Amino acid sequence: MVLTMLFIGIAMVASLGNYHKLVSLHRPLGIAILILAVVRLINRMFTTLPPFPATMSQWERRVATASERWLYALMLALPLVGWGMLSAGNYPIVMFGPVHLPPILPANPLLYTVLRKAHTVLAILFFLTILAHLTAVLFHTLVMRDGLLNRMVPWPVRSTKTNPNSNSQPK
Amino acid sequence: MRKGSIAGFAAVVAIVAAVAVLFAYAAGWLSPGKLTPGRFVDRFKQVSGRHPGFRLNHAKGLCFAGWFDSDGQGAALSRATIFQPGRVRVIGRFSLGGGMPYQADKANTVRGLAISFMPAHGEEWRTAMINLPVFPFATPQAFYDQMLALAPDPATGKPNPARIQAFFAKYPESANALKLIQSQPVSSGFENSAFNSLDAFRFINANGETAWVRWSMLPVQPFAPAGPAHPQADTNYLFDALIASVREHPLQWHLLITIAQPGDPTDDATIPWPSDRKQVDAGTLTINQVESDDTSPARDTTFDPLVLPDGIAPSADPLLNARSVVYVRSFTLREGEHKSPAAVSPADAEK
Numbered sequence: 001m002v003l004t005m006l007f008i009g010i011a012m013v014a015s016l017g018n019y020h021k022l023v024s025l026h027r028p029l030g031i032a033i034l035i036l037a038v039v040r041l042i043n044r045m046f047t048t049l050p051p052f053p054a055t056m057s058q059w060e061r062r063v064a065t066a067s068e069r070w071l072y073a074l075m076l077a078l079p080l081v082g083w084g085m086l087s088a089g090n091y092p093i094v095m096f097g098p099v100h101l102p103p104i105l106p107a108n109p110l111l112y113t114v115l116r117k118a119h120t121v122l123a124i125l126f127f128l129t130i131l132a133h134l135t136a137v138l139f140h141t142l143v144m145r146d147g148l149l150n151r152m153v154p155w156p157v158r159s160t161k162t163n164p165n166s167n168s169q170p171k
Numbered sequence: 172m173r174k175g176s177i178a179g180f181a182a183v184v185a186i187v188a189a190v191a192v193l194f195a196y197a198a199g200w201l202s203p204g205k206l207t208p209g210r211f212v213d214r215f216k217q218v219s220g221r222h223p224g225f226r227l228n229h230a231k232g233l234c235f236a237g238w239f240d241s242d243g244q245g246a247a248l249s250r251a252t253i254f255q256p257g258r259v260r261v262i263g264r265f266s267l268g269g270g271m272p273y274q275a276d277k278a279n280t281v282r283g284l285a286i287s288f289m290p291a292h293g294e295e296w297r298t299a300m301i302n303l304p305v306f307p308f309a310t311p312q313a314f315y316d317q318m319l320a321l322a323p324d325p326a327t328g329k330p331n332p333a334r335i336q337a338f339f340a341k342y343p344e345s346a347n348a349l350k351l352i353q354s355q356p357v358s359s360g361f362e363n364s365a366f367n368s369l370d371a372f373r374f375i376n377a378n379g380e381t382a383w384v385r386w387s388m389l390p391v392q393p394f395a396p397a398g399p400a401h402p403q404a405d406t407n408y409l410f411d412a413l414i415a416s417v418r419e420h421p422l423q424w425h426l427l428i429t430i431a432q433p434g435d436p437t438d439d440a441t442i443p444w445p446s447d448r449k450q451v452d453a454g455t456l457t458i459n460q461v462e463s464d465d466t467s468p469a470r471d472t473t474f475d476p477l478v479l480p481d482g483i484a485p486s487a488d489p490l491l492n493a494r495s496v497v498y499v500r501s502f503t504l505r506e507g508e509h510k511s512p513a514a515v516s517p518a519d520a521e522k
Contacts, residue, residue, distance in 0.1 A: 007193070007197045010197050010198040014208070015207075015492075016492060016496060016497075017489065017492055018492065019492045019493075019495055020477050020485055090468070091475075091478070092294060097481045098293075098480070098481035107468070117507075127194060131190060
């Protein structure tokens with residue numbers, strides 16, 4: 001869903017033909033992601049994570065934890081910056097049909113400019129982070145085959161090397 | 172490494188690369204020849220020069236405030252709040268076409284009227300209209316091409332006949348539209364100009380029934396033909412006359428909705444609809460205040476034609492999407508730039 005949004009976002013600003021359709025989809029999807037991210041965050045606070053696989057070194061675990069926090073921060077920040085940017089740009093925040101959201105910031109040219117730039121920069125960073133996350137997960141799953149994916153998905157994934165629930169420390 | 176690991180490694184690289192390439196493709200980074208909002212911005216700067224803080228097009232203008240009295244007749248066509256009987260606050264902007272914010276007023280320059288209707292309880296509607304009977308260009312590409320083809324040649328300072336001929340050979344609909352435009356007399360000022368949406372839209376009423384429409388603002392102020400050319404020193408004569416006439420009495424326009432018959436083109440703004448089409452007078456716009464770009468909130472508003480309330484929807488006219496996205500791009504640019512004083516100053520607007 002997030003990846004779809006990033007694709008819609010980058011495509012719509014370059015599109016002369018489909019801008020309206022894409023931006024009409026982009027706004028409600030962004031707010032949906034904001035709501036889901038809050039739900040996720042609450043759920044995450046009350047969940048104990050499964051242990052890291054034994055193949056991960058201490059620094060890899062630290063990177064994984066930091067990147068998780070960064071992903072959560074972006075999931076919350078991007079929709080909020082988008083909402084704030086439309087408010088500052090004096091745009092109505094249309095969801096669908098007659099449903100629209102109130103502005104969360106006063107109309108202000110400078111604020112609009114800063115938030116508009118931040119929206120793009122954060123979105124590109126988000127895409128790069130997802131790409132790095134994807135690379136790491138694929139590497140663990142397809143090359144190391146240490147069952148890392150079992151930490152992330154609710155169904156069992158076959159692991160050929162180690163017991164996915166192993167709690168042993170790396171050597 | 173085991174064989175499986177090598178295959179796995181290859182798969183990782185392939186999947187990650189594929190996602191990255193798809194993203195670059197969606198962003199348009201792989202198709203540099205494509206016409207994009209960015210290239211429109213570049214061409215505006217190329218033709219008009221750089222004028223930081225101003226709109227890329229319709230750069231010279233004068234803002235206004237007033238109200239719209241809906242008579243309720245539009246409600247049968249559209250469920251939008253603004254067509255319910257009652258009064259709605261409006262702000263807006265009169266403008267001259269072109270990217271030069273200090274150009275001298277000329278009778279034949281395209282005049283614009285942009286309005287934002289702001290119902291107290293309901294959705295905003297923005298529309299930007301011009302005083303031409305049809306739009307001279309059917310597609311974003313034609314508009315983009317004419318900016319160079321019809322502009323003065325930098326070498327001679329005059330339009331290049333060969334380029335103009337080539338342009339109209341490629342876009343015959345533009346030649347037809349210009350013939351129609353030139354056949355209509357131009358009025359003496361903003362205050363007695365009619366302004367037209369040109370692009371078609373879809374109205375949806377409370378029962379879900381749709382009608383294809385175009386709309387116009389018809390002046391209550393009587394028509395008078397444009398006089399002889401003004402001396403060059405009188406650079407703001409159209410705006411000065413507008414300011415003087417608002418001082419005299421509030422200016423009024425009727426919002427006329429024209430309803431299409433099956434077969435009328437809804438995706439081509441160069442073709443007029445037959446003159447016998449049914450028209451509905453949806454209410455009266457009253458302008459009682461004018462204000463310089465320097466002080467009005469209308470300066471920091473983009474009159475994006477696709478800011479529409481529920482009950483008004485876009486047509487398939489390709490100009491609408493292009494206008495929407497290029498206006499946003501122009502807005503983002505100018506809001507980040509240092510603002511220079513407008514040609515029509517706050518002191519002028521107080522005269």
